[in-house]
Amino acid sequence: MSRTQGICQKDTDKVLLVEGNNDCHVVMALCEACGVPETFGIYQCGSDVGVLKRLNALIIRPQPPNVIGVLLDVDNTPITHKWQSLQQKLQAYHYQFPPQPQPGGTILESSQEEPKLGVWLMPNNQDPGMLEDFCANLADPNALEFAKDCVERASEQHLTNFKPTHRSKAIIHTYLAWQDEPGYPLGQAITRQSLSANQELAVSFTQWLTRLFA
Protein backbone atom coordinates (compact mmCIF):
# COMPACT_ATOMS: atom_id res chain seq x y z
CA MET A 1 0.00 0.00 0.00
CA SER A 2 1.37 3.41 -0.91
CA ARG A 3 1.52 5.83 1.96
CA THR A 4 1.86 8.78 -0.39
CA GLN A 5 -0.94 11.21 0.26
CA GLY A 6 -0.72 14.34 -1.79
CA ILE A 7 2.15 16.31 -3.15
CA CYS A 8 3.29 17.63 0.26
CA GLN A 9 3.04 14.32 2.13
CA LYS A 10 5.48 12.07 0.32
CA ASP A 11 6.81 9.28 2.49
CA THR A 12 9.88 8.63 0.38
CA ASP A 13 13.32 7.13 0.95
CA LYS A 14 14.83 10.61 0.66
CA VAL A 15 12.58 13.10 2.32
CA LEU A 16 12.52 16.77 3.26
CA LEU A 17 10.44 17.54 6.34
CA VAL A 18 8.88 21.00 6.37
CA GLU A 19 6.54 22.82 8.73
CA GLY A 20 3.67 23.73 6.42
CA ASN A 21 2.25 23.75 2.92
CA ASN A 22 3.80 27.15 2.14
CA ASP A 23 7.29 25.76 2.81
CA CYS A 24 6.50 22.78 0.60
CA HIS A 25 5.40 24.89 -2.34
CA VAL A 26 8.32 27.32 -2.03
CA VAL A 27 10.80 24.43 -2.09
CA MET A 28 9.08 22.84 -5.09
CA ALA A 29 9.08 26.12 -7.00
CA LEU A 30 12.76 26.77 -6.19
CA CYS A 31 13.74 23.26 -7.27
CA GLU A 32 11.93 23.67 -10.54
CA ALA A 33 13.39 27.13 -11.16
CA CYS A 34 16.94 26.02 -10.35
CA GLY A 35 16.80 22.57 -11.92
CA VAL A 36 17.36 20.63 -8.68
CA PRO A 37 17.01 16.93 -9.54
CA GLU A 38 13.77 15.39 -8.26
CA THR A 39 15.43 12.86 -6.00
CA PHE A 40 13.40 13.48 -2.86
CA GLY A 41 9.86 13.93 -1.61
CA ILE A 42 8.54 16.63 0.70
CA TYR A 43 6.49 15.97 3.82
CA GLN A 44 4.73 18.79 5.63
CA CYS A 45 4.37 18.07 9.34
CA GLY A 46 2.02 20.87 10.38
CA SER A 47 4.37 22.72 12.74
CA ASP A 48 7.96 23.00 13.93
CA VAL A 49 7.18 20.57 16.75
CA GLY A 50 5.67 18.23 14.16
CA VAL A 51 8.90 18.32 12.14
CA LEU A 52 10.99 17.37 15.20
CA LYS A 53 8.59 14.58 16.20
CA ARG A 54 8.39 13.08 12.75
CA LEU A 55 12.18 13.30 12.39
CA ASN A 56 12.64 11.49 15.69
CA ALA A 57 10.20 8.75 14.71
CA LEU A 58 11.58 8.31 11.17
CA ILE A 59 15.19 7.74 12.21
CA ILE A 60 14.24 4.70 14.30
CA ARG A 61 11.49 3.39 12.00
CA PRO A 62 11.84 -0.07 10.45
CA GLN A 63 13.43 0.61 7.03
CA PRO A 64 14.09 4.28 7.78
CA PRO A 65 14.70 6.78 4.96
CA ASN A 66 18.25 7.00 3.62
CA VAL A 67 18.34 10.78 3.81
CA ILE A 68 16.22 13.16 5.85
CA GLY A 69 16.33 16.92 5.45
CA VAL A 70 14.59 19.28 7.85
CA LEU A 71 13.49 22.82 7.22
CA LEU A 72 12.75 24.77 10.38
CA ASP A 73 11.96 28.41 11.06
CA VAL A 74 14.26 30.00 13.61
CA ASP A 75 11.39 32.36 14.50
CA ASN A 76 12.05 35.26 16.86
CA THR A 77 14.48 33.46 19.12
CA PRO A 78 18.28 33.28 19.05
CA ILE A 79 19.32 30.65 16.53
CA THR A 80 20.98 28.59 19.26
CA HIS A 81 17.52 27.78 20.68
CA LYS A 82 16.36 25.92 17.57
CA TRP A 83 19.76 24.33 17.17
CA GLN A 84 19.67 23.06 20.74
CA SER A 85 16.09 21.81 20.59
CA LEU A 86 17.05 19.79 17.52
CA GLN A 87 20.06 18.32 19.30
CA GLN A 88 17.96 17.61 22.35
CA LYS A 89 15.39 15.71 20.27
CA LEU A 90 18.08 13.58 18.65
CA GLN A 91 20.20 12.93 21.73
CA ALA A 92 19.54 9.18 21.68
CA TYR A 93 21.05 8.93 18.19
CA HIS A 94 24.62 9.27 17.01
CA TYR A 95 24.95 12.59 15.18
CA GLN A 96 27.85 14.95 15.82
CA PHE A 97 26.43 18.47 15.82
CA PRO A 98 28.77 21.40 15.19
CA PRO A 99 28.35 24.17 17.80
CA GLN A 100 26.65 26.42 15.23
CA PRO A 101 24.69 25.60 12.09
CA GLN A 102 26.70 26.06 8.91
CA PRO A 103 25.75 29.20 6.90
CA GLY A 104 25.26 27.17 3.70
CA GLY A 105 23.08 24.54 5.44
CA THR A 106 24.27 21.72 7.69
CA ILE A 107 24.71 18.09 6.65
CA LEU A 108 25.32 15.46 9.36
CA GLU A 109 26.40 11.84 9.13
CA SER A 110 25.73 9.40 11.96
CA SER A 111 28.44 7.19 13.42
CA GLN A 112 25.88 4.33 13.39
CA GLU A 113 23.48 3.05 10.75
CA GLU A 114 21.25 6.11 10.88
CA PRO A 115 20.00 8.26 7.99
CA LYS A 116 22.08 11.10 6.56
CA LEU A 117 20.63 14.28 8.01
CA GLY A 118 20.40 17.79 6.58
CA VAL A 119 19.29 20.90 8.47
CA TRP A 120 18.33 24.29 7.07
CA LEU A 121 17.21 26.92 9.58
CA MET A 122 15.05 29.60 7.94
CA PRO A 123 15.89 32.09 6.75
CA ASN A 124 19.69 31.76 6.39
CA ASN A 125 21.04 29.51 9.18
CA GLN A 126 22.20 32.59 11.10
CA ASP A 127 19.45 35.12 11.76
CA PRO A 128 16.08 34.88 13.48
CA GLY A 129 13.16 34.68 11.07
CA MET A 130 11.06 32.37 8.96
CA LEU A 131 10.14 31.33 5.43
CA GLU A 132 8.83 34.82 4.65
CA ASP A 133 12.19 36.37 5.57
CA PHE A 134 13.84 33.91 3.22
CA CYS A 135 11.44 34.93 0.45
CA ALA A 136 12.01 38.61 1.19
CA ASN A 137 15.63 38.02 0.10
CA LEU A 138 14.31 36.94 -3.31
CA ALA A 139 12.21 40.06 -3.81
CA ASP A 140 13.19 43.19 -5.75
CA PRO A 141 14.96 45.26 -3.03
CA ASN A 142 13.45 48.62 -3.94
CA ALA A 143 9.90 47.32 -4.15
CA LEU A 144 10.38 45.40 -0.91
CA GLU A 145 11.66 48.53 0.83
CA PHE A 146 8.52 50.35 -0.28
CA ALA A 147 6.32 47.51 0.96
CA LYS A 148 8.14 47.73 4.31
CA ASP A 149 7.37 51.45 4.55
CA CYS A 150 3.73 50.82 3.74
CA VAL A 151 3.42 48.25 6.48
CA GLU A 152 5.24 50.58 8.86
CA ARG A 153 2.92 53.49 8.14
CA ALA A 154 -0.22 51.37 8.26
CA SER A 155 0.97 50.10 11.60
CA GLU A 156 1.66 53.62 12.90
CA GLN A 157 -1.86 54.65 11.93
CA HIS A 158 -3.28 51.63 13.77
CA LEU A 159 -4.68 50.14 10.59
CA THR A 160 -3.08 46.73 11.23
CA ASN A 161 -3.78 43.94 13.69
CA PHE A 162 -1.17 41.30 12.83
CA LYS A 163 0.96 39.88 15.59
CA PRO A 164 4.48 41.39 15.90
CA THR A 165 6.01 37.99 15.02
CA HIS A 166 4.23 38.09 11.66
CA ARG A 167 5.69 41.40 10.47
CA SER A 168 7.75 39.76 7.71
CA LYS A 169 4.62 37.93 6.48
CA ALA A 170 2.78 41.23 6.26
CA ILE A 171 5.64 42.79 4.29
CA ILE A 172 6.09 40.01 1.74
CA HIS A 173 2.35 39.77 1.11
CA THR A 174 2.16 43.53 0.67
CA TYR A 175 4.93 43.18 -1.89
CA LEU A 176 3.11 40.30 -3.60
CA ALA A 177 -0.09 42.34 -3.76
CA TRP A 178 1.48 44.51 -6.46
CA GLN A 179 2.87 41.78 -8.66
CA ASP A 180 1.39 40.19 -11.77
CA GLU A 181 -0.90 38.68 -10.74
CA PRO A 182 -1.57 40.30 -7.39
CA GLY A 183 -1.83 38.02 -4.38
CA TYR A 184 -0.11 34.87 -5.63
CA PRO A 185 1.13 32.64 -2.83
CA LEU A 186 4.90 32.41 -2.27
CA GLY A 187 5.52 29.28 -4.31
CA GLN A 188 3.71 30.55 -7.38
CA ALA A 189 5.41 33.92 -7.00
CA ILE A 190 8.74 32.13 -7.49
CA THR A 191 7.42 30.32 -10.54
CA ARG A 192 6.10 33.63 -11.94
CA GLN A 193 9.47 35.23 -11.12
CA SER A 194 8.01 37.87 -8.84
CA LEU A 195 10.50 36.33 -6.45
CA SER A 196 13.88 35.54 -8.00
CA ALA A 197 15.41 32.10 -7.65
CA ASN A 198 18.73 33.54 -8.81
CA GLN A 199 19.39 35.43 -5.60
CA GLU A 200 22.38 34.28 -3.58
CA LEU A 201 20.34 32.85 -0.71
CA ALA A 202 18.13 30.83 -3.08
CA VAL A 203 21.20 29.46 -4.84
CA SER A 204 22.81 28.55 -1.52
CA PHE A 205 19.59 26.77 -0.46
CA THR A 206 19.20 24.77 -3.68
CA GLN A 207 22.87 23.80 -3.56
CA TRP A 208 22.33 22.47 -0.04
CA LEU A 209 19.36 20.41 -1.32
CA THR A 210 21.43 19.06 -4.20
CA ARG A 211 24.34 18.09 -1.94
CA LEU A 212 22.04 16.51 0.63
CA PHE A 213 19.89 14.41 -1.68
CA ALA A 214 22.50 13.64 -4.34
Added chain:
Amino acid sequence: MLNTFKIQNFRQFKNLELSQLRQVNLIVGQNNVGKSSFLEALEVYATHGSPLTLLKLVKNRQEDWLSEATRLSRGLTHHVVRHLFFNHKIPDLAEAGIILGEIDSNHSLHLHLAAYQRQETEGMSKLVPINPNQIDEGIPEVELFLVAEQASQTRLLFQLNQDDSMSHTASRVFYNSKSYNFNLKNQVVSTTHLPTRQLAALWDLTSLTDLEADVIETLRLIDDRVSGVAFVEDINRDTTDPENRIPLVKLRGIAEPLPLKSLGEGMYRLFCITVALVNSEAGLLLIDEFENGLHWTVQPKVWQVVFQLAERLEVQVFATTHSRDCVDGFEQAWSRHPQQGTFFRLEGHGTEIKATEYPLETLSDAIEMDVEIR
Protein backbone atom coordinates in the same frame (compact mmCIF):
# COMPACT_ATOMS: atom_id res chain seq x y z
CA MET B 1 13.94 -8.26 38.46
CA LEU B 2 16.00 -8.53 35.33
CA ASN B 3 17.66 -5.20 34.54
CA THR B 4 19.31 -6.49 31.38
CA PHE B 5 19.15 -9.74 29.41
CA LYS B 6 21.50 -11.56 27.10
CA ILE B 7 20.63 -14.48 24.82
CA GLN B 8 23.24 -16.53 23.00
CA ASN B 9 22.71 -19.46 20.64
CA PHE B 10 19.00 -19.77 21.41
CA ARG B 11 16.51 -20.21 18.54
CA GLN B 12 17.00 -17.29 16.09
CA PHE B 13 19.34 -15.48 18.45
CA LYS B 14 23.06 -15.83 17.85
CA ASN B 15 23.71 -13.03 20.28
CA LEU B 16 21.08 -10.61 21.50
CA GLU B 17 21.62 -8.08 24.27
CA LEU B 18 19.02 -5.86 25.90
CA SER B 19 20.79 -3.28 27.96
CA GLN B 20 17.74 -1.92 29.74
CA LEU B 21 14.68 -3.72 31.06
CA ARG B 22 12.09 -2.45 33.46
CA GLN B 23 8.89 -3.55 35.19
CA VAL B 24 6.72 -3.75 32.05
CA ASN B 25 8.35 -4.51 28.70
CA LEU B 26 6.65 -4.65 25.31
CA ILE B 27 8.24 -6.24 22.26
CA VAL B 28 7.20 -5.78 18.63
CA GLY B 29 8.61 -7.09 15.37
CA GLN B 30 7.66 -8.84 12.18
CA ASN B 31 6.64 -12.47 12.00
CA ASN B 32 9.35 -15.02 12.74
CA VAL B 33 11.81 -12.40 13.95
CA GLY B 34 11.87 -14.00 17.41
CA LYS B 35 9.28 -12.34 19.62
CA SER B 36 7.95 -15.64 20.94
CA SER B 37 11.47 -17.04 21.09
CA PHE B 38 12.45 -14.13 23.28
CA LEU B 39 9.69 -15.04 25.74
CA GLU B 40 10.78 -18.67 25.55
CA ALA B 41 14.33 -17.68 26.44
CA LEU B 42 13.04 -15.88 29.51
CA GLU B 43 11.00 -18.93 30.48
CA VAL B 44 13.99 -21.22 30.11
CA TYR B 45 16.05 -18.85 32.25
CA ALA B 46 13.32 -18.47 34.87
CA THR B 47 12.97 -22.24 35.20
CA HIS B 48 16.75 -22.73 35.27
CA GLY B 49 16.65 -24.81 32.11
CA SER B 50 14.09 -27.25 33.46
CA PRO B 51 13.86 -30.23 31.09
CA LEU B 52 10.08 -30.06 31.36
CA THR B 53 10.15 -26.48 30.08
CA LEU B 54 12.57 -27.38 27.29
CA LEU B 55 10.38 -30.26 26.14
CA LYS B 56 7.23 -28.17 26.41
CA LEU B 57 8.71 -25.47 24.17
CA VAL B 58 9.71 -28.04 21.58
CA LYS B 59 6.29 -29.68 21.72
CA ASN B 60 4.44 -26.35 21.44
CA ARG B 61 5.98 -25.88 18.01
CA GLN B 62 5.48 -29.51 17.01
CA GLU B 63 9.23 -29.92 16.76
CA ASP B 64 8.92 -33.26 18.52
CA TRP B 65 7.36 -34.85 15.44
CA LEU B 66 8.67 -38.23 14.46
CA SER B 67 8.44 -40.25 11.30
CA GLU B 68 9.78 -43.62 10.25
CA ALA B 69 12.06 -41.87 7.80
CA THR B 70 13.73 -39.59 10.31
CA ARG B 71 14.05 -42.44 12.80
CA LEU B 72 16.71 -43.91 10.54
CA SER B 73 18.82 -40.78 10.46
CA ARG B 74 19.44 -40.65 14.16
CA GLY B 75 22.65 -39.12 15.40
CA LEU B 76 24.12 -38.64 18.79
CA THR B 77 22.99 -35.03 19.12
CA HIS B 78 19.71 -35.52 17.33
CA HIS B 79 17.74 -35.04 20.54
CA VAL B 80 14.61 -32.93 20.01
CA VAL B 81 15.92 -30.13 22.20
CA ARG B 82 18.39 -29.39 19.41
CA HIS B 83 15.60 -27.20 17.99
CA LEU B 84 16.10 -24.76 20.86
CA PHE B 85 19.69 -24.16 19.80
CA PHE B 86 20.78 -21.68 17.15
CA ASN B 87 20.62 -23.37 13.73
CA HIS B 88 18.82 -26.37 15.31
CA LYS B 89 22.11 -27.94 16.28
CA ILE B 90 23.45 -28.81 19.71
CA PRO B 91 26.99 -27.40 19.74
CA ASP B 92 29.91 -29.81 20.13
CA LEU B 93 31.56 -30.51 23.46
CA ALA B 94 34.13 -27.74 23.23
CA GLU B 95 31.65 -25.14 21.99
CA ALA B 96 29.46 -22.77 23.97
CA GLY B 97 25.79 -23.68 24.14
CA ILE B 98 22.77 -21.60 25.03
CA ILE B 99 23.69 -18.80 27.40
CA LEU B 100 20.92 -16.83 29.11
CA GLY B 101 21.15 -14.23 31.82
CA GLU B 102 21.81 -10.66 32.73
CA ILE B 103 24.68 -9.01 30.87
CA ASP B 104 27.96 -9.45 32.77
CA SER B 105 26.27 -11.61 35.39
CA ASN B 106 27.91 -14.62 36.98
CA HIS B 107 24.46 -16.21 37.39
CA SER B 108 24.00 -16.85 33.68
CA LEU B 109 22.47 -20.17 32.70
CA HIS B 110 24.54 -22.22 30.28
CA LEU B 111 22.95 -25.21 28.54
CA HIS B 112 25.57 -27.28 26.80
CA LEU B 113 26.83 -30.72 25.93
CA ALA B 114 29.03 -32.44 28.51
CA ALA B 115 30.85 -35.78 28.65
CA TYR B 116 30.72 -38.09 31.68
CA GLN B 117 32.12 -41.44 32.61
CA ARG B 118 30.48 -43.93 34.94
CA GLN B 119 32.78 -45.04 37.74
CA GLU B 120 32.14 -47.78 40.29
CA THR B 121 33.24 -46.89 43.79
CA GLU B 122 32.36 -49.07 46.78
CA GLY B 123 29.55 -50.70 44.84
CA MET B 124 28.04 -47.33 43.89
CA SER B 125 27.86 -46.15 40.32
CA LYS B 126 28.86 -42.53 39.96
CA LEU B 127 29.03 -40.17 36.98
CA VAL B 128 32.25 -38.22 36.72
CA PRO B 129 32.72 -35.37 34.26
CA ILE B 130 35.46 -35.73 31.69
CA ASN B 131 37.43 -32.98 30.10
CA PRO B 132 36.51 -32.89 26.38
CA ASN B 133 40.21 -32.90 25.50
CA GLN B 134 40.68 -36.32 27.08
CA ILE B 135 38.01 -38.06 25.02
CA ASP B 136 40.28 -38.64 22.05
CA GLU B 137 42.68 -40.51 24.29
CA GLY B 138 40.46 -43.52 24.29
CA ILE B 139 38.47 -43.27 27.50
CA PRO B 140 35.91 -46.05 27.34
CA GLU B 141 32.18 -45.70 27.81
CA VAL B 142 31.80 -41.98 27.53
CA GLU B 143 28.24 -40.82 28.12
CA LEU B 144 26.99 -37.54 26.73
CA PHE B 145 24.54 -35.30 28.56
CA LEU B 146 22.88 -32.02 27.99
CA VAL B 147 23.65 -30.10 31.18
CA ALA B 148 22.56 -26.84 32.77
CA GLU B 149 25.35 -24.91 34.41
CA GLN B 150 24.54 -21.98 36.63
CA ALA B 151 26.30 -20.35 39.56
CA SER B 152 28.92 -23.13 39.69
CA GLN B 153 26.24 -25.84 39.89
CA THR B 154 25.89 -28.33 37.08
CA ARG B 155 22.71 -30.33 36.58
CA LEU B 156 22.23 -33.14 34.10
CA LEU B 157 19.13 -32.54 31.96
CA PHE B 158 19.04 -35.25 29.33
CA GLN B 159 21.21 -38.20 28.52
CA LEU B 160 21.84 -38.31 24.83
CA ASN B 161 21.82 -42.06 24.45
CA GLN B 162 23.49 -43.45 21.42
CA ASP B 163 20.92 -46.17 20.98
CA ASP B 164 17.86 -43.98 21.19
CA SER B 165 18.75 -40.37 21.04
CA MET B 166 15.82 -39.53 18.82
CA SER B 167 12.94 -39.78 21.17
CA HIS B 168 12.85 -37.72 24.31
CA THR B 169 10.42 -40.17 25.86
CA ALA B 170 13.10 -42.80 25.73
CA SER B 171 15.89 -40.64 27.02
CA ARG B 172 16.33 -40.20 30.70
CA VAL B 173 15.27 -36.95 32.25
CA PHE B 174 17.18 -35.72 35.25
CA TYR B 175 15.29 -33.09 37.10
CA ASN B 176 15.06 -32.05 40.67
CA SER B 177 13.18 -28.86 41.26
CA LYS B 178 14.37 -28.64 44.85
CA SER B 179 18.00 -28.30 43.90
CA TYR B 180 17.81 -24.62 43.04
CA ASN B 181 19.31 -21.98 45.23
CA PHE B 182 17.02 -19.33 43.83
CA ASN B 183 13.88 -19.41 41.80
CA LEU B 184 11.77 -17.00 39.84
CA LYS B 185 8.06 -17.52 40.07
CA ASN B 186 6.57 -17.06 36.66
CA GLN B 187 3.46 -17.50 34.54
CA VAL B 188 3.10 -17.73 30.78
CA VAL B 189 0.01 -16.58 28.90
CA SER B 190 0.31 -17.89 25.35
CA THR B 191 -1.36 -16.53 22.25
CA THR B 192 -4.30 -18.81 23.08
CA HIS B 193 -4.69 -18.23 26.81
CA LEU B 194 -3.73 -20.47 29.71
CA PRO B 195 -4.65 -24.15 29.80
CA THR B 196 -7.98 -24.41 31.67
CA ARG B 197 -6.56 -26.74 34.29
CA GLN B 198 -3.79 -24.27 35.08
CA LEU B 199 -6.19 -21.36 35.10
CA ALA B 200 -8.44 -23.20 37.57
CA ALA B 201 -5.48 -24.01 39.78
CA LEU B 202 -4.32 -20.41 39.79
CA TRP B 203 -7.83 -19.21 40.60
CA ASP B 204 -7.93 -21.62 43.54
CA LEU B 205 -4.84 -19.81 44.85
CA THR B 206 -6.40 -16.42 44.21
CA SER B 207 -10.00 -16.69 45.39
CA LEU B 208 -10.57 -15.75 49.01
CA THR B 209 -7.33 -13.72 49.02
CA ASP B 210 -7.10 -9.95 48.69
CA LEU B 211 -5.97 -10.44 45.12
CA GLU B 212 -9.41 -11.76 44.16
CA ALA B 213 -10.76 -8.21 44.36
CA ASP B 214 -8.05 -7.02 41.97
CA VAL B 215 -9.09 -9.61 39.40
CA ILE B 216 -12.81 -8.83 39.70
CA GLU B 217 -12.07 -5.11 39.50
CA THR B 218 -10.11 -5.67 36.30
CA LEU B 219 -12.88 -7.72 34.69
CA ARG B 220 -15.18 -4.74 35.31
CA LEU B 221 -13.15 -2.82 32.72
CA ILE B 222 -15.09 -4.84 30.15
CA ASP B 223 -18.38 -5.36 32.00
CA ASP B 224 -19.04 -3.40 35.17
CA ARG B 225 -21.71 -5.88 36.29
CA VAL B 226 -19.12 -8.56 37.16
CA SER B 227 -19.29 -9.36 40.87
CA GLY B 228 -17.64 -12.75 41.22
CA VAL B 229 -15.97 -15.73 39.54
CA ALA B 230 -16.03 -19.42 40.48
CA PHE B 231 -14.83 -22.61 38.85
CA VAL B 232 -17.30 -25.47 38.78
CA GLU B 233 -17.05 -29.06 37.68
CA ASP B 234 -18.74 -29.83 34.39
CA ILE B 235 -20.29 -33.27 34.94
CA ASN B 236 -20.70 -33.71 31.19
CA ARG B 237 -16.99 -34.26 31.16
CA ASP B 238 -14.88 -36.99 32.60
CA THR B 239 -13.06 -36.07 35.81
CA THR B 240 -9.75 -36.79 34.06
CA ASP B 241 -10.56 -34.31 31.30
CA PRO B 242 -8.26 -31.31 31.84
CA GLU B 243 -11.11 -29.09 30.66
CA ASN B 244 -13.60 -30.39 33.22
CA ARG B 245 -13.59 -27.30 35.43
CA ILE B 246 -15.05 -24.24 33.81
CA PRO B 247 -15.11 -20.64 35.04
CA LEU B 248 -18.49 -19.05 35.77
CA VAL B 249 -19.08 -15.39 36.35
CA LYS B 250 -21.76 -13.64 38.39
CA LEU B 251 -23.21 -10.52 36.86
CA ARG B 252 -25.17 -7.99 38.89
CA GLY B 253 -28.82 -8.08 37.81
CA ILE B 254 -28.67 -11.61 36.41
CA ALA B 255 -29.68 -14.38 38.79
CA GLU B 256 -27.91 -17.27 37.11
CA PRO B 257 -24.08 -17.37 36.87
CA LEU B 258 -22.88 -17.50 33.27
CA PRO B 259 -19.88 -19.22 31.72
CA LEU B 260 -17.03 -16.70 31.53
CA LYS B 261 -16.42 -17.69 27.92
CA SER B 262 -19.99 -16.69 27.03
CA LEU B 263 -19.00 -13.08 27.79
CA GLY B 264 -16.64 -13.05 24.86
CA GLU B 265 -13.04 -13.65 23.96
CA GLY B 266 -11.86 -10.38 25.49
CA MET B 267 -13.28 -11.15 28.92
CA TYR B 268 -11.64 -14.57 28.94
CA ARG B 269 -8.30 -13.12 27.80
CA LEU B 270 -8.44 -10.44 30.46
CA PHE B 271 -9.21 -13.04 33.12
CA CYS B 272 -6.23 -15.15 32.04
CA ILE B 273 -3.84 -12.19 32.01
CA THR B 274 -4.97 -10.86 35.37
CA VAL B 275 -5.04 -14.21 37.16
CA ALA B 276 -1.57 -14.96 35.81
CA LEU B 277 -0.38 -11.51 36.88
CA VAL B 278 -1.54 -11.77 40.48
CA ASN B 279 0.05 -15.22 40.68
CA SER B 280 3.47 -14.06 39.51
CA GLU B 281 4.36 -12.08 42.60
CA ALA B 282 8.09 -11.30 42.62
CA GLY B 283 8.42 -13.26 39.40
CA LEU B 284 7.93 -13.02 35.66
CA LEU B 285 4.78 -12.79 33.58
CA LEU B 286 5.19 -13.60 29.90
CA ILE B 287 2.31 -12.72 27.57
CA ASP B 288 2.46 -13.66 23.90
CA GLU B 289 0.31 -11.46 21.64
CA PHE B 290 -1.14 -9.38 24.43
CA GLU B 291 -3.93 -7.93 22.30
CA ASN B 292 -5.63 -11.22 21.38
CA GLY B 293 -9.35 -10.82 21.84
CA LEU B 294 -9.11 -7.41 23.50
CA HIS B 295 -11.02 -4.56 21.86
CA TRP B 296 -8.81 -1.53 21.21
CA THR B 297 -10.87 0.71 23.50
CA VAL B 298 -10.13 -1.48 26.52
CA GLN B 299 -6.40 -1.91 25.89
CA PRO B 300 -5.20 1.37 27.47
CA LYS B 301 -7.14 0.49 30.64
CA VAL B 302 -5.76 -3.05 30.72
CA TRP B 303 -2.21 -1.73 30.34
CA GLN B 304 -2.87 0.71 33.15
CA VAL B 305 -3.89 -2.18 35.41
CA VAL B 306 -0.86 -4.18 34.31
CA PHE B 307 1.49 -1.31 35.20
CA GLN B 308 -0.18 -0.79 38.58
CA LEU B 309 -0.36 -4.43 39.62
CA ALA B 310 3.11 -5.17 38.30
CA GLU B 311 4.57 -2.45 40.46
CA ARG B 312 2.60 -3.40 43.55
CA LEU B 313 3.26 -7.13 43.28
CA GLU B 314 6.80 -6.75 41.91
CA VAL B 315 6.00 -8.72 38.80
CA GLN B 316 8.18 -8.15 35.76
CA VAL B 317 6.01 -8.32 32.65
CA PHE B 318 7.19 -9.16 29.13
CA ALA B 319 4.60 -9.00 26.39
CA THR B 320 4.66 -9.19 22.61
CA THR B 321 2.26 -7.67 20.13
CA HIS B 322 1.53 -7.17 16.44
CA SER B 323 -1.07 -4.56 17.08
CA ARG B 324 -0.77 -0.82 16.69
CA ASP B 325 -3.71 -0.39 19.07
CA CYS B 326 -1.89 -2.42 21.68
CA VAL B 327 1.20 -0.21 21.34
CA ASP B 328 -1.01 2.89 21.62
CA GLY B 329 -2.57 1.59 24.83
CA PHE B 330 0.83 0.65 26.21
CA GLU B 331 2.22 4.11 25.43
CA GLN B 332 -0.65 5.79 27.28
CA ALA B 333 -0.02 3.71 30.39
CA TRP B 334 3.77 4.05 30.10
CA SER B 335 3.41 7.86 29.95
CA ARG B 336 1.79 7.70 33.38
CA HIS B 337 4.56 5.45 34.72
CA PRO B 338 7.59 6.76 32.81
CA GLN B 339 10.14 4.92 34.94
CA GLN B 340 8.48 1.53 34.62
CA GLY B 341 8.31 0.67 30.93
CA THR B 342 10.49 -0.28 28.00
CA PHE B 343 9.55 -0.80 24.39
CA PHE B 344 11.66 -2.42 21.74
CA ARG B 345 11.46 -3.90 18.28
CA LEU B 346 13.24 -7.06 17.21
CA GLU B 347 14.45 -7.02 13.62
CA GLY B 348 16.79 -8.88 11.33
CA HIS B 349 20.14 -7.30 10.42
CA GLY B 350 21.63 -9.70 7.93
CA THR B 351 21.87 -13.02 9.77
CA GLU B 352 21.57 -11.48 13.23
CA ILE B 353 18.49 -10.40 15.16
CA LYS B 354 18.88 -7.08 16.90
CA ALA B 355 16.77 -5.13 19.35
CA THR B 356 15.98 -1.47 18.75
CA GLU B 357 14.93 0.26 21.92
CA TYR B 358 12.51 3.21 21.87
CA PRO B 359 12.69 5.91 24.52
CA LEU B 360 9.19 6.90 25.68
CA GLU B 361 9.40 10.27 23.93
CA THR B 362 10.27 8.62 20.62
CA LEU B 363 7.41 6.12 20.91
CA SER B 364 5.01 8.98 21.69
CA ASP B 365 6.32 10.94 18.69
CA ALA B 366 5.94 7.95 16.36
CA ILE B 367 2.36 7.35 17.49
CA GLU B 368 1.41 11.01 17.25
CA MET B 369 2.97 11.44 13.80
CA ASP B 370 1.65 8.06 12.61
CA VAL B 371 5.09 6.70 11.72
CA GLU B 372 5.46 2.90 11.53
CA ILE B 373 6.97 1.25 14.62
CA ARG B 374 6.49 -2.47 14.08
